[in-house]
Amino acid sequence: MNPSATTPASAVTPTSTNTQLAFPHRPGFLWGTATAAHQVEGNNYASDWWQLEHSGSTVVAEPSGDAADHFHRWPEDLDLLAGLGLNAYRFSVEWARIEPERGYISRAMIDHYRRMVAGCLERGITPIVTLQHVTMPAWFRRAGGWAADSATELFAVYAETVLPVIREGVQWVCTINEPNLQPLMTKLHANDPEALAAWNGGPMPVPSEQEVADLIAAHRSATEVVHSVPGVKAGWTVSIADLQFDADGESAAREWFERYEGRFLRAARGDDFVGVQNYFRTTFDRNGLVPVGPDARMTDLWEFYPQALGHAVKSAWEETEGTPILVTENGIPTGDDELRIEFLDTALASLGEVMRDGVEVLGYLHWSALDNFEWAMGYEPRFGLIEFDPVTFERRVKPSARHYSDLVRSRLRTN
Numbered sequence: 209m210n211p212s213a214t215t216p217a218s219a220v221t222p223t224s225t226n227t228q229l230a231f232p233h234r235p236g237f238l239w240g241t242a243t244a245a246h247q248v249e250g251n252n253y254a255s256d257w258w259q260l261e262h263s264g265s266t267v268v269a270e271p272s273g274d275a276a277d278h279f280h281r282w283p284e285d286l287d288l289l290a291g292l293g294l295n296a297y298r299f300s301v302e303w304a305r306i307e308p309e310r311g312y313i314s315r316a317m318i319d320h321y322r323r324m325v326a327g328c329l330e331r332g333i334t335p336i337v338t339l340q341h342v343t344m345p346a347w348f349r350r351a352g353g354w355a356a357d358s359a360t361e362l363f364a365v366y367a368e369t370v371l372p373v374i375r376e377g378v379q380w381v382c383t384i385n386e387p388n389l390q391p392l393m394t395k396l397h398a399n400d401p402e403a404l405a406a407w408n409g410g411p412m413p414v415p416s417e418q419e420v421a422d423l424i425a426a427h428r429s430a431t432e433v434v435h436s437v438p439g440v441k442a443g444w445t446v447s448i449a450d451l452q453f454d455a456d457g458e459s460a461a462r463e464w465f466e467r468y469e470g471r472f473l474r475a476a477r478g479d480d481f482v483g484v485q486n487y488f489r490t491t492f493d494r495n496g497l498v499p500v501g502p503d504a505r506m507t508d509l510w511e512f513y514p515q516a517l518g519h520a521v522k523s524a525w526e527e528t529e530g531t532p533i534l535v536t537e538n539g540i541p542t543g544d545d546e547l548r549i550e551f552l553d554t555a556l557a558s559l560g561e562v563m564r565d566g567v568e569v570l571g572y573l574h575w576s577a578l579d580n581f582e583w584a585m586g587y588e589p590r591f592g593l594i595e596f597d598p599v600t601f602e603r604r605v606k607p608s609a610r611h612y613s614d615l616v617r618s619r620l621r622t623n
Contacts, residue, residue, distance in 0.1 A: 231556055231557070231559070231560035231563075231615075231619060232560055232563050232564050233619070234563070234569070236570075237569075237570070237571055237572075237619065238295060238296035238334055238336075238534070238570060238571025238572070238573070239293075239294055239295055239296060239571065239572060239616040239619065239620065240289070240294045240295060240296030240297050240298065240333070240334070240336070240571065240572075240573045240574070241289065241294060241296075241297060241298070241573055241574045241575070241576060241577040241593060242297070242298035242299070242336075242536060242537055242573045242574070242575050242576055242577065243278065243298070243299050243300075243576050243577050243578060243580065244299075244300045244338070244341040244342060244343075244385070244580075245299065245300040245301065245302035245305075245341065245343070246258075246272060246275075246300075246302065246341070246342065246343045246581065247272070247275060247576075247580035247581045247582070247583075248275050248276040248278035248576075248577075248578050248580050248581070249275055249276075249277075249278045249279035249302065250272065250273060250274040250275035250276065250277050250278070250279055251273070251274060251275075251279070252272065252302060252304055252305065252343065253304075253308075254304040254305065254308035254309070254345055254346055254347075255302070255304035255343040255344065255345065255346060256304075256343060256344050256345070256346045256348075256349035256397055257272070257342070257343045257583075258271075258272065258304075258346070259346045259349075260396070260397055265399070267396065267403075267404055267407055267584050268583075268584050268586070269584060269585055269586035269588070270586035270587065272581040274598075274601075275580065275581050276578045276579070276580060276596050276601065277601045278578065279320075281601060281603075282324055282327065283327055284603065285577065285578065285594070285603070286324075286327050286328060286331050286333065287331070288594060288603060288605060289331075289333060289577060290331040290332060290333060292593075292605070292609055292610075292612070292613040292616070293613050293616050293617045293620065294333065294613070294616060295332060295333060295334055295616075295620070296333060296334040296335075296336060296571055296573060297328055297333050297334070297335060297336065297577070298336035298337075298338065298380075298382070298536060298573050299324065299335070299336075299337065299338070300337070300338035300339070300340070300341035300385070301321045301337055301338070301339065301370055301373060302317070302343065303339070303340055303343070303344055303345055303348070303366055304343060304344065304345040304346065305317040305320075306318060306321075306366070306369060306370065307345055307366060307369065308345060308347075309345075309347055310345075310347050310348075310351075310362075313369055318369070318370070318372055318373060321337075321370075321373045322372060322373050322376045325337070325373055325376040325377055325378055326376055326377070329376075329377045334379065334380065335377070335378050335380075336378075336380040336381075336382065336534075336536075336573070337370075337373065337374065337378050337380070337381050337382070338381075338382040338383075338385050338445070339363075339366070339367060339370060339381065339382065339383050339384070339430060340363070340383070340384050340385060341385040342385060342386075342393065342583070348362065349397055353390075353394055353397075354390060354394070354419065354422045354423055354426060355394070355418075355419070355422055359422060359425075359426055360422070360425045360426050360429045361429070363426040363429060363430055364426075364429035364430060364432070364433055366430075367383075367429070367430040367433035367434060368433050371433070371434075371436070371437065374434060374437050374440060375437055378437075378440065379439055379440055379441060380440075380441050380481075380534070381434045381440055381441070381442045381443075382442075382443060382444060382445050382483055382536065383426075383427045383430040383431060383434075383442060383443070383444045384423060384426065384427050384430075384444045384445075385444070385445050385483075386445060386446065386447045386485060387420075387423040387424075387427065387444060387446065387472050388415065388446055388447055388468050388469060388471075388472045389447055390415075390419070390423060391413050391414075391415040391416070391419045392406055392412060392413050394419075395413050396584075400413075407584050412468065414467045414468075415467070415468075415471075420471050420472070420475075423472075424475045427444050427475070430442070431443075431479070441480035441481055442479065442480055443476060443479040443480055443481040443482050443483055443531075443534070444472075444475075444476065444479070444482070444483065445482070445483025445484070445485050445536045445537070446469060446472045446473055446476070446482060446483065446484065446485065446524065447469075447485045447486075448469055448473075448484055448485065448486050448520040448523060448524055449469075449486065449487075449488060449489060449490040449516070449520065450486065450488070450489035450490070450513070450515075450516030450517075450519045450520050450523075451464065451465055451489070451490055451491075451492065451523070452489055452490070452491045452492070453491065453492040453493070454492075454493060456493055456494035457491070457492035457493040457494060457496075457498075458492075460492040460493075460494075460495075460496045460497070461492040464490070464492065464497075469523075469527075470527060473523075473524055473527040473528050474527060474528070476528045476531050477528050477529050477531055478531070479528075479531055480532070481531065481532045481533065481534045481570055482524055482528055482531045482532075482533060482534070483534050483535075483536030483537075484520055484521050484524045484533050484534070484535050484536065485535075485536055485537035485538070485575075486516055486517050486520035486521070486535075486537075486538055487510065487516070487537075487538065487539065487540075488510045488511055488513055488516055489511065489513045489516040489519075507540050507541050507542045507547070508541045508542050508543065508588075508589055508590070509541040509585075509589055510541075512540070512547065512551070514540070514550070514551040514552075514553075514554040514555035514558065515554055515555065515557075515558040516555075516558075517535070517538050517555045517556075517558050517559050518555075518558030518559055518561050518562045519558070519562075521533050521535065521559060521562050521567060521569060522562045522565070522567055525562075525567045525568070530568070532568045532569075532570050533567060533568060533569045533570065534569075534570045534571050534573070535559065535569065535571065535572045535573060536573050537573065537575040537576075538555055538572070538573075538574060538575060539551075539574055539575035539576060539591045540591065541582070541589035541590060541591055542590060543590050545606050545607050545608045546607075548593075548606070548608040549607065549608050549611045552574070552608065552611065552612055552615070553615075556572065556615065559572060574593065574612060575591055576591045576592050576593070577592060577593060577594060578592045578593075578594050578595075578596060578603075579591065579592035579594070579595045579596060580592060592606070593605070593606055593608055593609035593612060594606065594609060
């Protein structure tokens with residue numbers, strides 16, 4: 209939401225769904241997709257999420273297990289992405305693998321991620337590395353996570369440990385994924401009823417000022433470390449909804465924005481970029497949040513509203529005072545691949561609209577490359593462009609991936 213806006217977000221609904229015509233030309237634009245280590249690699253034993261999955265917690269539908277075995281099959285997956293003509297891939301390096309116990313560094317894991325970076329470059333794919341994507345080492349969680357007295361220092365030391373991976377040829381680093389959702393994760397791991405209610409559709413926990421300050425300090429400490437490598441750009445990624453409201457709902461929308469998004473976006477002012485992660489819109493009236501109506505088109509989890517992306521990007525651009533935008537996640541939970549194709553066309557058209565209005569967008573990374581472990585919801589929600597057999601791990605490229613490939617190739621030829 210633009211805090212100075214008086215018009216509803218629907219004002220940026222795209223005028224065309226012909227993506228090839230609507231999307232402007234941008235030399236060097238990053239066209240890709242994304243994953244997170246725990247969601248696709250499998251057997252992330254030393255992480256806090258693995259511990260939660262095997263704790264008997266009723267909030268987790270099923271354990272992650274082998275996931276998509278991306279840990280071993282990443283060369284095959286990169287071949288598929290390169291074959292689709294994509295020029296960027298965002299993935300996370302897993303802190304719990306690299307430092308499974310405090311102070312113990314696995315050189316084998318550092319080498320693993322170095323080889324992944326090299327594998328991207330060999331295939332003409334730009335690697336975009338996330339240092340911390342939801343999971344953290346179980347020992348760090350036990351020490352208090354981001355609230356621990358030494359959290360900022362420990363995260364900076366971890367970033368220094370990862371420098372050999374970055375020096376392999378990484379130019380883009382995301383420090384912390386969705387810091388505005390980290391307080392929810394903290395409460396979830398503590399079995400806090402507020403977090404359990406949020407997972408079941410209740411109100412989200414509001415990050416405290418101290419939680420925000422702790423996360424910003426960790427982000428800035430890691431940014432300073434990765435900037436020691438010449439040419440590396442750093443930022444963090446923020447989960448942003450498309451906030452829509454009428455005159456009576458404006459106050460509630462502004463309050464929501466300030467609680468969950470504004471503070472984290474303002475912290476990105478002056479960064480090399482900010483990652484925008486958008487999936488849906490949220491509507492407000494005089495009574496606050498408006499439930500999705502019975503006639504709304506739905507995905508498997510929420511309303512189908514792909515044009516939310518354009519407004520979320522514009523909101524981030526304005527709130528950060530012109531920090532360049534990288535769309536680090538945007539996708540749809542559905543088993544209907546035709547719906548995913550429609551989503552891609554409309555979302556990209558909305559992104560093209562705001563780019564023509566002057567918003568600096570560096571790239572678009574679709575979520576996700578593979579169907580994956582979707583945290584507390586398990587494997588049922590399907591976000592991937594590529595599906596896999598959970599027994600043989602055989603990959604199948606979906607029609608939506610071919611469609612996205614055609615869009616990307618037409619843009620790259622134009623650029």
